[in-house]
Amino acid sequence: MEILIHVEKKKLDSAYTKAVAEYIKRLSAFCRVKCIYYKDFSKLELQNSSACFRVVPGTDTISSEEFAAKIEELGLSGYSRIEFVVADPATVYDLDIAKFSPFSLSGFTMSIDLTTVVLTEQLYRAYTILNHITYHK
Template identity: 30%
Template sequence: MKITLTVVGRTATGYLKQGIDEYVKRLSHYIGFDILCVGDAKNTKSLTEAQQKVAEGKSILATLDKSDYMVLLDEHGKEMRSMEFAAYIQKRMLGGTRRLVFVVGGPYGFSPDVYSRANDKISLSKMTLSHEMVRLVFTEQLYRAFTILNHEPYHHE
């Protein structure tokens, strides 16, 4: 299985990018993982929030194959403890998922088409996180999941 984190726009904040890069490097020991940046909507001043979500949604959907299992990182998704998230990843691996795609939307969330295509939704926190911070939290939690699955000491119960 391969895991992709699809994000709208680049990570601009240096310390967050540095942290994300560290966990991406650590993850390479366990699984094929990459971060795919899709461009954010252009000329947003002339677009409504709904139009911006539609434009970003088209960019997100264009990156997917029919067989991809897409999970939205969404405030209305299911919340999990780290052990549950590790089990979730393991279930997808054992279930024959070829590519597991997690998606972080733009500033206004996801378009209806993206919600329709999604196989699942996960929330990382009840608190609101910046979209750049979500990237760091997610990559750390994914790394933690693999250390849990491999019975390594990174995670303490």
């Protein structure tokens, strides 16, 4: 599985960058993950064959187990790529909304930096669940 995370920011603050890099390193045992940073989303191109999600704050959050099951379901449905868009909510609504399914990590509104870290952590958590690996050591 290939996972692309499109981030509406030129770069993350250093502490967040280190956390994202750590989770991407851990995820490399299970899938390919790449964060792509944008100054603006005018150059954003999504693959038609990808499952696309926009990360938004909301009350429709799912558990880690449900997220893992969703990733597994997408893989079994023939998707080889999942794309997430992490952006200011106002920007997300300017994009072609029909291509995206909303995905909520939390009921809290978080910064783009923190949202990216939490997304990579939840991806790692999902893959540990799918591979029956103890998450906490």
